[in-house]
Amino acid sequence: MTSATTGARYLRIAAAAAGIALAGCSNSPTFGTLGYDQIAPSLAALGSGRAAQAERLRPTPGFPGLDPAVIAGVTMPLMGAYLESLQAVSALSPAASNGPVDTWQTSDQVMMSFVGGGVLVSSRGLAGDLHAADASQTAALIGAGRGGAAQRRHVYLDGVFARQTVTLTCTVEPSGAETLRLNGRAHATLRFDETCSDGAGLRVVNRYWRDARGPTIRQSSQWIGPIAGTIHLQRLND
Amino acid sequence: MSRTLAAFAAGLGLVVGAADRAAAQTRLPAQGLSNYGMPGLLDMPTATVMPDGTLAFTAQAMPGTQRVALSFQALPRVTVSFRYARADVLSWRQRTGMALTDRSFDIHWQVLDEGRYLPALAVGLRDFIGTGLYSGEYVVATRTINPRLRASLGMGWGRLATHGEFTNPLSVLSDRFRTRPGGFTGTGGQFEAGRWFRGPAALFAGVEYQATDRLTLLAEYSSDDYRRERPRVGWSTPVNIGFRYQLTPSSTLSGYVLHGRNVGLQASFAFNPRQPPNGGPRLAAPVPVHLRAPPGSGGYSTAWAAADAATLGAQARAALAPAFAAEGVRVERIDLEPHRAVVRLTNQRHEALPRALGRTARVLSRSLPDSVEEFVLIPMQGGVAGTAVTLRRSDLERAEHDPAGTERLLAAARFADPLGFPGVGRGWQPLPEGRDAFEWSVGPYLATSYFDPVRPVRADVGLRAQLRYSLAENLSVNATLSQRLWGNIDGGPLGPDTLRGTRFTSRVRTSAPLYSSDRPTVDRLTLDYTMRPGRDLYARVSVGWLERMYAGVSTELLWSRPDSRLALGVELNAVGQRDPRSLLGLNDLRITTGHVSAYYDFGGGFLGQVDVGRYLAGDVGATFRLERGFANGLRVGAYATLTDMPFSVFGEGSFDKGIYLTLPMAALLGQPTRSSYSATIQSLNRDGGARLRVQGRLYPTIRESREQALRLGWGAILQ
Numbered sequence: 001m002t003s004a005t006t007g008a009r010y011l012r013i014a015a016a017a018a019g020i021a022l023a024g025c026s027n028s029p030t031f032g033t034l035g036y037d038q039i040a041p042s043l044a045a046l047g048s049g050r051a052a053q054a055e056r057l058r059p060t061p062g063f064p065g066l067d068p069a070v071i072a073g074v075t076m077p078l079m080g081a082y083l084e085s086l087q088a089v090s091a092l093s094p095a096a097s098n099g100p101v102d103t104w105q106t107s108d109q110v111m112m113s114f115v116g117g118g119v120l121v122s123s124r125g126l127a128g129d130l131h132a133a134d135a136s137q138t139a140a141l142i143g144a145g146r147g148g149a150a151q152r153r154h155v156y157l158d159g160v161f162a163r164q165t166v167t168l169t170c171t172v173e174p175s176g177a178e179t180l181r182l183n184g185r186a187h188a189t190l191r192f193d194e195t196c197s198d199g200a201g202l203r204v205v206n207r208y209w210r211d212a213r214g215p216t217i218r219q220s221s222q223w224i225g226p227i228a229g230t231i232h233l234q235r236l237n238d
Numbered sequence: 239m240s241r242t243l244a245a246f247a248a249g250l251g252l253v254v255g256a257a258d259r260a261a262a263q264t265r266l267p268a269q270g271l272s273n274y275g276m277p278g279l280l281d282m283p284t285a286t287v288m289p290d291g292t293l294a295f296t297a298q299a300m301p302g303t304q305r306v307a308l309s310f311q312a313l314p315r316v317t318v319s320f321r322y323a324r325a326d327v328l329s330w331r332q333r334t335g336m337a338l339t340d341r342s343f344d345i346h347w348q349v350l351d352e353g354r355y356l357p358a359l360a361v362g363l364r365d366f367i368g369t370g371l372y373s374g375e376y377v378v379a380t381r382t383i384n385p386r387l388r389a390s391l392g393m394g395w396g397r398l399a400t401h402g403e404f405t406n407p408l409s410v411l412s413d414r415f416r417t418r419p420g421g422f423t424g425t426g427g428q429f430e431a432g433r434w435f436r437g438p439a440a441l442f443a444g445v446e447y448q449a450t451d452r453l454t455l456l457a458e459y460s461s462d463d464y465r466r467e468r469p470r471v472g473w474s475t476p477v478n479i480g481f482r483y484q485l486t487p488s489s490t491l492s493g494y495v496l497h498g499r500n501v502g503l504q505a506s507f508a509f510n511p512r513q514p515p516n517g518g519p520r521l522a523a524p525v526p527v528h529l530r531a532p533p534g535s536g537g538y539s540t541a542w543a544a545a546d547a548a549t550l551g552a553q554a555r556a557a558l559a560p561a562f563a564a565e566g567v568r569v570e571r572i573d574l575e576p577h578r579a580v581v582r583l584t585n586q587r588h589e590a591l592p593r594a595l596g597r598t599a600r601v602l603s604r605s606l607p608d609s610v611e612e613f614v615l616i617p618m619q620g621g622v623a624g625t626a627v628t629l630r631r632s633d634l635e636r637a638e639h640d641p642a643g644t645e646r647l648l649a650a651a652r653f654a655d656p657l658g659f660p661g662v663g664r665g666w667q668p669l670p671e672g673r674d675a676f677e678w679s680v681g682p683y684l685a686t687s688y689f690d691p692v693r694p695v696r697a698d699v700g701l702r703a704q705l706r707y708s709l710a711e712n713l714s715v716n717a718t719l720s721q722r723l724w725g726n727i728d729g730g731p732l733g734p735d736t737l738r739g740t741r742f743t744s745r746v747r748t749s750a751p752l753y754s755s756d757r758p759t760v761d762r763l764t765l766d767y768t769m770r771p772g773r774d775l776y777a778r779v780s781v782g783w784l785e786r787m788y789a790g791v792s793t794e795l796l797w798s799r800p801d802s803r804l805a806l807g808v809e810l811n812a813v814g815q816r817d818p819r820s821l822l823g824l825n826d827l828r829i830t831t832g833h834v835s836a837y838y839d840f841g842g843g844f845l846g847q848v849d850v851g852r853y854l855a856g857d858v859g860a861t862f863r864l865e866r867g868f869a870n871g872l873r874v875g876a877y878a879t880l881t882d883m884p885f886s887v888f889g890e891g892s893f894d895k896g897i898y899l900t901l902p903m904a905a906l907l908g909q910p911t912r913s914s915y916s917a918t919i920q921s922l923n924r925d926g927g928a929r930l931r932v933q934g935r936l937y938p939t940i941r942e943s944r945e946q947a948l949r950l951g952w953g954a955i956l957q
Contacts, residue, residue: 096526101639103526111523113639121639124523124957127516131957132641155641159514159905160291160869161590161953163644227517 078236085229115139118217128227131155141172170196188212271506273298275307279444279458280478284390285360285380287348290314292510300502302326302470310874315348326470340371357381374398386448394461401463403438427891452484472499511868514905524597527638528604537608540576550574565597570670573660578612580660589871589904590951616656617943621712624943625800626656653800653945664770667711677706687727698725712768718761727754736889746854747928752818774799776936785931788813796936801945807835839946843867854928857881869951871902879927894927896920
């Protein structure tokens with residue numbers, strides 16, 4: 001163990017001790033002073049910084065490190081996710097459908113919803129969640145295998161839960177056929193690049209690899225929002 | 239781990255989603271705070287403002303002058319500030335042997351925002367209530383020359399016209415502007431409007447230059463010559479120079495040289511409730527809404543409702559308890575009917591009640607029979623049932639992914655008095671099944687006492703236990719016990735007894751330091767009962783040791799209709815003063831005090847309150863409160879109490895006034911929690927305008943579920 005990690009460990013122990021001293025305790029979360037259980041997780045996050053945040057997105061023990069051999073043994077559909085801003089990897093599986101929207105979730109309380117086989121319309125459980133979005137025009141173009149202009153409307157909530165709407169003007173361009181090799185299987189896909197701008201200096205690029213035969217988006221890189229950044233998604237086992 | 243990440247990224251073809259703000263990031267920050275904690279450069283103001291709702295704390299120190307200030311952007315164009323300063327004023331030191339300590343209030347109004355051609359324009363009053371050390375007024379214009387350079391030019395009066403002064407140009411209007419009355423009125427602490435914009439005027443100017451993303455250079459020509467602080471504060475030039483360094487998005491550190499002779503530092507911390515650090519508390523995702531099959535497909539049978547209703551409800555509550563707990567909600571009772579579910583719940587985690595309601599509804603949508611179309615959600619607060627919020631299940635299903643779903647849910651939601659819904663009655667409410675009758679918490683406490691000139695901050699720290707034994711949902715025994723570990727509040731002076739020999743009762747509050755000691759104390763030991771005498775009516779009775787200084791009976795009646803902006807209350811208390819040397823005993827003082835209160839919710843988080851009645855010292859008058867609250871729990875307010883007690887009898891400060899704030903802990907801790915920190919800063923703790931500090935007053939208990947409050951935080955319902 002290097003001295004740096006020893007130092008970090010002592011710091012964390014000291015922080016935890018201070019937390020206990022400061023926080024007190026209670027038998028009910030609605031009663032009295034701030035409970036230790038409320039303060040402890042944030043101290044852990046302070047102590048280990050990014051690693052603690054990445055922890056939240058870590059796959060369950062069932063899918064350690066998204067090991068291909070393990071994925072092969074899973075029968076339900078799986079989607080791998082890599083969130084750039086936290087450098088975190090996770091696996092999502094289907095949780096619910098509501099009309100045209102499919103919702104997938106990780107085992108650790110992150111949820112993402114998609115339309116048109118994989119165009120992101122909301123996230124929950126991240127800092128700076130995409131509260132809701134209308135991306136129907138983009139999804140329709142990709143579904144039809146065409147390029148064209150599309151309007152997007154993204155809704156975010158600020159710190160007082162007020163809607164902040166970002167309207168994006170986008171161009172979807174088909175970029176030809178590509179063969180993806182995912183988890184040992186080859187998939188013929190059509191690639192689409194979507195370039196968006198809010199007219200005030202924000203520029204966003206999303207990329208989609210749609211299955212050549214069907215509506216499923218096999219792989220994508222999509223912008224969630226200004227705080228959460230970009231997420232890379234990949235269907236793993238179907 | 240990093241290998242897995244690299245492999246995964248490689249699998250994606252190393253695509254980088256490009257998202258960049260092409261616009262120059264190096265624009266000047268919207269605002270900077272001066273040494274006075276107000277929009278400005280170093281000592282001089284600018285015509286800028288902070289983002290609306292921002293709460294800022296600044297501290298400044300140089301030899302001979304130290305100031306701390308709490309500032310609030312109360313309206314998009316109005317900034318207010320409370321400041322505590324220590325200044326080494328020679329005349330004061332000669333008289334008292336001490337530095338002068340001073341409390342003061344500022345107000346700053348940006349009349350015009352910067353336009354294409356016109357500069358921003360602001361008018362401000364410094365130290366407009368009080369004894370006048372910093373008393374001064376200004377008009378200032380600020381113009382952005384280029385994205386890195388901003389310049390200001392202004393005219394000052396009062397203290398802001400002590401260098402380079404000339405005849406007041408306003409004297410063309412009237413000769414009375416020619417001279418400025420000195421001193422202050424009576425016992426201080428009053429609006430000194432008779433002084434504003436009078437006497438000589440002077441010009442000041444300044445520039446700020448954004449050198450790098452984080453560093454701003456400042457220079458100003460100051461019209462304040464610090465004549466009262468000389469020679470402790472030196473003066474050889476009117477020019478001040480300095481820098482401001484952005485440490486984090488919310489904090490700055492500044493250094494400067496004032497008047498060529500005085501080196502100082504300033505730090506500021508600003509909290510904008512709309513942009514909390516790191517994007518706000520991180521929330522675990524809720525469960526997704528379950529979409530039922532279309533009607534007619536067989537799932538809507540109500541045959542299940544043939545079973546005993548009480549058994550069904552108890553079973554549902556028990557089975558769903560873990561799912562609700564995962565969402566931070568405690569469900570106390572479920573009443574199931576063929577087409578409706580009535581759910582009584584306590585929000586245990588969420589800063590905004592609508593989020594707890596939304597998450598409860600999500601769990602219900604996943605678990606109740608398809609025929610149940612209406613969810614009636616009744617939030618409980620302090621043993622009192624709050625507004626019953628009715629949501630339609632099909633609306634929830636449609637709203638889940640609708641960008642305008644939040645608004646559509648609100649438009650369709652119904653708000654009603656919960657009285658009459660199953661499980662909500664007028665009187666005795668039995669404790670819900672499965673609830674612990676005994677609740678406790680033990681933690682540290684910090685009590686503070688400010689503005690003693692010898693020691694501006696006095697404090698006690700120790701351990702405090704809170705205990706509650708619930709005999710029913712709405713009847714409980716509450717105790718707060720403290721043991722001080724260290725402290726010096728008891729060493730503080732009681733101040734002069736200005737009420738002696740008058741018709742008012744003296745030492746109703748100024749004896750507070752006597753109640754601080756190293757002995758174990760019973761801060762509160764009460765039997766508390768709430769009830770519903772009728773529709774829109776709430777009542778409370780508290781008996782026992784109500785607060786550290788008083789014991790007795792406190793009763794209250796409140797009229798509050800969920801959808802009305804107005805609420806009215808009556809409070810009547812009969813108390814005796816506790817003996818500071820005894821654990822539970824009283825001394826001979828008996829007081830009857832009471833108020834009639836009107837509460838008005840202006841919407842958007844603005845709340846006004848007027849209390850008219852008789853105060854502890856026997857004075858009769860009114861307290862006026864105005865506060866601004868935010869959906870995340872941040873509240874900032876100010877109050878003033880005017881009674882028939884003459885200012886001269888009240889003593890220093892003339893009348894009671896102060897500011898209060900509640901800081902939600904969620905934004906600081908980075909995770910959802912209902913914990914918050916509240917503080918009231920009185921300009922002086924005196925005997926006039928003093929109220930009983932009884933716990934569990936009705937309006938604060940139920941206000942979170944009043945319709946206006948629910949509307950304010952409704953954005954969180956699908957969060």
